Structures are given as structure tokens and as C-alpha cells.
Amino acid sequence: MNYDHWGRFLAQKVNEHTGLDILKWKNEKKHTWEALSWPDFYDKVNKTALALLDLGVKSGDNVAIWAENMPQWLVADMAVFSIRAVTVPLYANSPEVQAEYILHETESRIVFVGENEQYTKINAIREKLPSLKQVIVFAEPESPEEPDMSFETFVSAGSFANKAEELEKRRRDASMEDLATIIYTSGTTGVPKGVMLTHANFAETLRTHEILLDMNPGDTSIAFLPMSHIFERGWIYMCLNRGMTIYFNHDPREIQTTLAEVRPTFMCTVPRFWEKVYGAVNENINNGPAIKKKIFNWALKVGDSYYMNHKRVKKEPGVMLKLQHAVANAIVYSKVKKKAGLENAKFFPCAGAAIAPEVATFFHRMGIHLMIGYGLSETTATVTVNRYYDFNLASIGKAMPDLEVKVGENNEIMVKGKTVMKGYYKKPIETAEVFDGEWFKTGDAGYFGEDGNLVMTERIKExxxxxxxxxxxxxxxxxxxxxxxxxxxxxxxxxxxxxxxxxxxxxxxxxxxxxxxxxxxxxxxxxxxxxxxxxxxxxxxxxxxxxxxxxxxxxxxxxxxxxxxxxxxxxxxxxxxxxxxxxxxxxxxxxxxxxxx
CATH class of the missing domain: 3.30.300.30 (ANL, C-terminal domain)
Incomplete structure (x- = not known):
């Protein structure tokens, strides 16, 4: 498949998935999930793009999004791409001082904010942002400043028919080398740095992730991690490409409720999520009757043989093991998965930090496949991943197709390929420091095991x-x-x-x-x-x-x-x-x- 600039590529996806819903979100007042079809989504993207053009947004301008996970986030993101502008995402919980730094450095003229929390923060710092001209609030703003407005008012303020030709021209002229986004790193040491990623970076990511099978139209994924993070955002782009339906989890604290209601086939996760589930399940078993604990441990041993010793290495289980597995699934696995909302899971990508092998193995024994990987904002997410078979849960997997990975001095993991960033925004010195020729230096240490899987040991600077x-x-x-x-x-x-x-x-x-x-x-x-x-x-x-x-x-x-x-x-x-x-x-x-x- 040929992957294109998202400004044009979205139209192709709409034609492929016209009869499907692209997004769903919770209507808290009605306690129901509302849906947006692909054609309606594309219509909102176009209206937003026209409204941005009416505000005078030029190709290459930076447009910031400071919000929780919500449908408007993705609409605004794709609208910015459609006019060849650049999305600058901020985390919903970003402190004012950090937001001020990012918005000032990127000279963002327009900022989309989510709800009152972000709106209050932008009002507190706007006098320090000489470039800021317009604030648009996804929710209805309380006591809006002039000329601030809600997102719905913004896109319906006029027909902008005089901008339609310009929109089509922007799409025609779009280049794969256009800067798509500037994602600011966490900044655990020093000030945040803006990672510059192009549409070519995202296109290559879609291409290399073709190795992930069984992601089909009609499948569902919960947007649990922040969309401002490259992991969730890159995953959502893959969901769009495959025609899946994305459920927006607005509040991370409500993820257990969302899981129980949606029961998704996929969801991006971090180790902390699984550690908490692991702890809760084990605590429940250990505090229960001795017979319950004995049955549970028996089921885990069966799962270890069935999944880890057979399925993992493409070895067919024997008749007796299949029978034992069926019993274990009926009385243990299925109940645990159903209680957690995981019974429909095909696989769950997991990255962002190290996960203990015993935790990952625990879930694999019950048939919950954690696809553990490793990546950075600077590499458009995935560098390595454990695949469907021959994986090693003590590792972070093998390199993505056509991406070169090596271990350099001080055991530093180094990466070369088309998903590596263009550089850090307005920081040539910092950019030069993390490159050795074409090789990007990750700052993480590791080694390759005998099976060819990469094992990460630590952050070098920590x-x-x-x-x-x-x-x-x-x-x-x-x-x-x-x-x-x-x-x-x-x-x-x-x-x-x-x-x-x-x-x-x-x-x-x-x-x-x-x-x-x-x-x-x-x-x-x-x-x-x-x-x-x-x-x-x-x-x-x-x-x-x-x-x-x-x-x-x-x-x-x-x-x-x-x-x-x-x-x-x-x-x-x-x-x-x-x-x-x-x-x-x-x-x-x-x-x-x-x-x-």
C-alpha cells in the first residue's frame, strides 16, 4: 500500500470505510456512547480546515492543541494537516509554566483547548504570549474572553466557501517532507525539546506496522493514553488506516468503567496498568479459599504449557493439554478476562517503561497477549516489538522492518531509519548531540540476546x-x-x-x-x-x-x-x-x- 500525506490520505480512508463509525465518545449526561461516522468526521475536518484558513493560517504555521482525549482533538489534528500546518500537542495536565514555554517557542497563533481547566490556564499566561491571537475551546467556555469561542461556534461561524479552492490547493501541494507535528519530550532533565516529525515519518510507521495482523474494520480500540503522546497518537493513525472504531476515554481514572462498557479488541497500555491488575487479581486469590488458590495456580501452569511452551513457538498442543486448557479457560481465564473487560482482546500494545517479565507472563498464561515494545518520540514510536511468535518477555523484541538498531559505546541503543525525527525544534546544538552521523542515540542502554531480541537495561543518564x-x-x-x-x-x-x-x-x-x-x-x-x-x-x-x-x-x-x-x-x-x-x-x-x- 502507498501511504500519503494525511491531508490527502484521509479522503482515501473515508472512501474505504464509509459505512463504519470512526469515533465514539461518552455522553455523560445521557450515559450513552455517541458515534461519528467516517463521512461526518471528514465533513467536520473540512469545516475546521476552512475556518483555520479564514483565520489566515499559513502553510508551516504551528497550531497548538491542549486538551484531554476527545473527538475534537482528532478533528483539529486532521484539519491542521489538511492545510499543511503543524500540530503542537500539549498534555491536558501540563502546568502553566511548561505550556508557556512550548507556546512561546513555537509561536503558536492559535490554540485549541479542551475544557475549563485548560481554558483557565491559557487565560493565566496569554499576556506572556505575544504570538497568540485566537483561543478555541472544544467545550463551551465559561465567561469567554473576546474573541474566544467554542469549537462548534468556530466551525459554524460561516460557510468559508471562498476558502474551498485554497484548501484543495494546499492538499494538492502537500509534500511528504512537510512537518506534521512538534511533540515536546517529557523533560526529565533540563527543558523540554520539541521533536519534529514529518508526514514521511508517519507514513513509514504505517508501512512498517503492516506486520501487525488481524487489525480489521469493525475492531475497536480505546484511546486510553494521552493523544499528545506519540504512542497513542501513532496507534490512532493505525486504527484510522485499518478502519477501526476508536472509543475516547476522557478521564484516565475511569478506564475500568470504560473497559467494562466497551470490551475492546485493542488498547495501548503502559506497564503500570497491568501491574495494578496483576496486584488486584493476586490479592483476591491469596485472600480467598485455599481451594480457589489451588485451582488458579493449576490453571496458570496449564496456560504456561499451552501458550508459552506451545503456541508461542508454533508447536501444536496435544489432545490432553487442549482439554486441560478448555477447562482452565472455562473456570479461570474467561472469568478473569470478563471481569476486567478483556475477553475480546486480540493483543494489547504495551510500552513506555519496563514491565516485569513475571507480570507479562502472568497475562500471557491466560491468553492475554501483551505486545511489548520500545520506542521514543524521536523515532515516531516503535523501534522494537515482541511479535506474535518466538517472543521473549524479558526483552523489548526485535527491530521493526527496515529499521536498523545497534548497540554502541556504553551499551547505548542506537537507531537509523526513516522513522527517525528531523531534529529538535530550534535546537541545533541539542540535535547534533543526539546524532552520530545518521545514527540516533537513544540514551537507553541494552544488549542483544542470543535469540536476537533486544534487552533494555537502563537509562544511561539515570x-x-x-x-x-x-x-x-x-x-x-x-x-x-x-x-x-x-x-x-x-x-x-x-x-x-x-x-x-x-x-x-x-x-x-x-x-x-x-x-x-x-x-x-x-x-x-x-x-x-x-x-x-x-x-x-x-x-x-x-x-x-x-x-x-x-x-x-x-x-x-x-x-x-x-x-x-x-x-x-x-x-x-x-x-x-x-x-x-x-x-x-x-x-x-x-x-x-x-x-x-
Missing amino acids: LYKTATGKYVAPNYIEAKLAMDKYIEQIAVFGDRKKYIIALIAPSVQAIKEYAQKMNIAYDNLEELLSHSGIISFFEDRLQKIQREFARFEQIKKFKLLPYPFTVETGELTSTLKLRRKIIFEKYKELIEGMYVD
């Missing part, structure tokens, strides 16, 4: 070297410990120190339930977390979890925090990665106190 000279990967430790039901977030420190310490934000609901079970009285959360019984409880859990760690990797001291790390306080990036420097500075006294004998 390695700690203890006072004893041992290297520690904090991400690895955090990922393992975060699997625990009682740990919501954890930040590990220990660079140039004699041992490792941690700040832990507990799962408040879980720890309150434990306190009730143990008859621990308290007046507030701070008092509860300082109770000797709770401290001892966490000491015991950490000791058990860390048995597989080397001694120098084990956490020797920790503090329980009554408040989680958040994006708003600057402790997390918009993609929920830890900003270690900011966390360290905020809790410096607490951290240093754990090193006082």
Missing part, C-alpha cells in the same frame, strides 16, 4: 554509582517495587551514597484497609503513615520483594509520603515519569536525613 563503586539502575528497582499493591509511587536515590533509600507514596485506600484490619487507630493520614505498625509492615514487604536484588541494590531506609508525586507540583513529567532532580530538591532534607547514622 544510573547511580554508589559509594562502593556499584552501578544501580533506579528504574529497574522502582518497576519491581511498584508492582506491590500497597505502593502507588516510589522514587529511589543513592548516587555516590553508601546505600539506596526511597521515598514511597503508598496506595492510600489499600493502607487504610490494612489499618482497619489490624485495628490501627489514627486521626489523619500523616499519623497513620508514621505508626510503628505501618512502618514495620512496609519493612517486611520491602524485604520480601527485594530478595532477588543484589545487596547493593536493596533499599536500606525509606520514608512514607502522605501526598503523591504529581504533574502539577512538577515532580512528574506529563507522561508521569519521575523528575528526580525536582523530587530530590523538594525532599532534600528528608533524603539526607536517611543517611545520618
Whole structure:
């Protein structure tokens, strides 16, 4: 298939999928899912494109979208592409200071915002943005500033018939080398950098992902991760290409409800989602009758033989194993999947951070295929992925077709191919630093296993070297410990120190339930977390979890925090990665106190 500039390619997709719904979203007032057909979607895209032309948007201009996942997000995105302009996505929860930096650097004249939260923030910083001329609100704005307006008013303000010819000309003149989007990186170290991706980058991504089979018209996918992230956005473009229906999950906290209602065939996920499900299922089994636990463990052993030892390596299961699997599916797998809304799943892409092999294996044993991969904004998402067969759940898979991957100095993973970014926006020095000729340096370390799969070990810049000279990967430790039901977030420190310490934000609901079970009285959360019984409880859990760690990797001291790390306080990036420097500075006294004998 020949993939084109999305400004033109969308029309081809409309012709292919005319009778299908492209989008669905929840009407919270009616408690129903509403749908938008392909022709109606294309009509909205065209009206939005004409309205943008009427505002004087030129080819190459930057247009920002600052919103939650919602249908208008995708309409605006495709409208911007249609006039050869550039989409600048911002995370819905982006702090004002970060949004100001991005909007100022990109000189965005027009900003689409989602709801009142983003509208309030843009109003607070607009005086600092001399380029900003128009704010358009996807929802009806409360007390709108002049000349701000709602999205519906914007696209219906006039017919813009005089702009139709210009729109068609923009589409005809569109080039695959047109800049499509500027996606700002999380900025865990230093200021955010704008990754420049072209339509050629996206076209190559669609082509290489043809290896993903069984994605068909009529299939469904929930847009759970932020559309401002390359993982979800690239996946949505693939869904559009395949004629699938996209359900927009507006609030990430409502994903369990959405799963139960939609029961999708696909959904982009991150390890934290599966860690929570894993913890909840195991907690339920461990707290149940002994016979229930015995049956569950038997079913997992059957699944291990059926899926991991046979299906994974294209080996046909024997008659007895097939019979055992049918029984296990009837009494265990099907019930777990149905309760979680996963019974229709074909496969679930999973990336964004390391996932413990035991977690991934747990779900594979029940026939829930996590397609674990690795990628970056700079590589238009996927670099490597575990395929349908011969996968290794302790790895991040094999390289995408026609994409070259190698391990360079300091075991750094390096990538070369047509999905690699054009560079960082207005940052030639930073761009030069991450390229070695045509090779992009990811900043991640890893190695190739004997089976040809790539194994990622750590972020090079986040390695700690203890006072004893041992290297520690904090991400690895955090990922393992975060699997625990009682740990919501954890930040590990220990660079140039004699041992490792941690700040832990507990799962408040879980720890309150434990306190009730143990008859621990308290007046507030701070008092509860300082109770000797709770401290001892966490000491015991950490000791058990860390048995597989080397001694120098084990956490020797920790503090329980009554408040989680958040994006708003600057402790997390918009993609929920830890900003270690900011966390360290905020809790410096607490951290240093754990090193006082």
C-alpha cells in the first residue's frame, strides 16, 4: 500500500470505510456512547480546515492543541494537516509554566483547548504570549474572553466557501517532507525539546506496522493514553488506516468503567496498568479459599504449557493439554478476562517503561497477549516489538522492518531509519548531540540476546554509582517495587551514597484497609503513615520483594509520603515519569536525613 500525506490520505480512508463509525465518545449526561461516522468526521475536518484558513493560517504555521482525549482533538489534528500546518500537542495536565514555554517557542497563533481547566490556564499566561491571537475551546467556555469561542461556534461561524479552492490547493501541494507535528519530550532533565516529525515519518510507521495482523474494520480500540503522546497518537493513525472504531476515554481514572462498557479488541497500555491488575487479581486469590488458590495456580501452569511452551513457538498442543486448557479457560481465564473487560482482546500494545517479565507472563498464561515494545518520540514510536511468535518477555523484541538498531559505546541503543525525527525544534546544538552521523542515540542502554531480541537495561543518564563503586539502575528497582499493591509511587536515590533509600507514596485506600484490619487507630493520614505498625509492615514487604536484588541494590531506609508525586507540583513529567532532580530538591532534607547514622 502507498501511504500519503494525511491531508490527502484521509479522503482515501473515508472512501474505504464509509459505512463504519470512526469515533465514539461518552455522553455523560445521557450515559450513552455517541458515534461519528467516517463521512461526518471528514465533513467536520473540512469545516475546521476552512475556518483555520479564514483565520489566515499559513502553510508551516504551528497550531497548538491542549486538551484531554476527545473527538475534537482528532478533528483539529486532521484539519491542521489538511492545510499543511503543524500540530503542537500539549498534555491536558501540563502546568502553566511548561505550556508557556512550548507556546512561546513555537509561536503558536492559535490554540485549541479542551475544557475549563485548560481554558483557565491559557487565560493565566496569554499576556506572556505575544504570538497568540485566537483561543478555541472544544467545550463551551465559561465567561469567554473576546474573541474566544467554542469549537462548534468556530466551525459554524460561516460557510468559508471562498476558502474551498485554497484548501484543495494546499492538499494538492502537500509534500511528504512537510512537518506534521512538534511533540515536546517529557523533560526529565533540563527543558523540554520539541521533536519534529514529518508526514514521511508517519507514513513509514504505517508501512512498517503492516506486520501487525488481524487489525480489521469493525475492531475497536480505546484511546486510553494521552493523544499528545506519540504512542497513542501513532496507534490512532493505525486504527484510522485499518478502519477501526476508536472509543475516547476522557478521564484516565475511569478506564475500568470504560473497559467494562466497551470490551475492546485493542488498547495501548503502559506497564503500570497491568501491574495494578496483576496486584488486584493476586490479592483476591491469596485472600480467598485455599481451594480457589489451588485451582488458579493449576490453571496458570496449564496456560504456561499451552501458550508459552506451545503456541508461542508454533508447536501444536496435544489432545490432553487442549482439554486441560478448555477447562482452565472455562473456570479461570474467561472469568478473569470478563471481569476486567478483556475477553475480546486480540493483543494489547504495551510500552513506555519496563514491565516485569513475571507480570507479562502472568497475562500471557491466560491468553492475554501483551505486545511489548520500545520506542521514543524521536523515532515516531516503535523501534522494537515482541511479535506474535518466538517472543521473549524479558526483552523489548526485535527491530521493526527496515529499521536498523545497534548497540554502541556504553551499551547505548542506537537507531537509523526513516522513522527517525528531523531534529529538535530550534535546537541545533541539542540535535547534533543526539546524532552520530545518521545514527540516533537513544540514551537507553541494552544488549542483544542470543535469540536476537533486544534487552533494555537502563537509562544511561539515570544510573547511580554508589559509594562502593556499584552501578544501580533506579528504574529497574522502582518497576519491581511498584508492582506491590500497597505502593502507588516510589522514587529511589543513592548516587555516590553508601546505600539506596526511597521515598514511597503508598496506595492510600489499600493502607487504610490494612489499618482497619489490624485495628490501627489514627486521626489523619500523616499519623497513620508514621505508626510503628505501618512502618514495620512496609519493612517486611520491602524485604520480601527485594530478595532477588543484589545487596547493593536493596533499599536500606525509606520514608512514607502522605501526598503523591504529581504533574502539577512538577515532580512528574506529563507522561508521569519521575523528575528526580525536582523530587530530590523538594525532599532534600528528608533524603539526607536517611543517611545520618
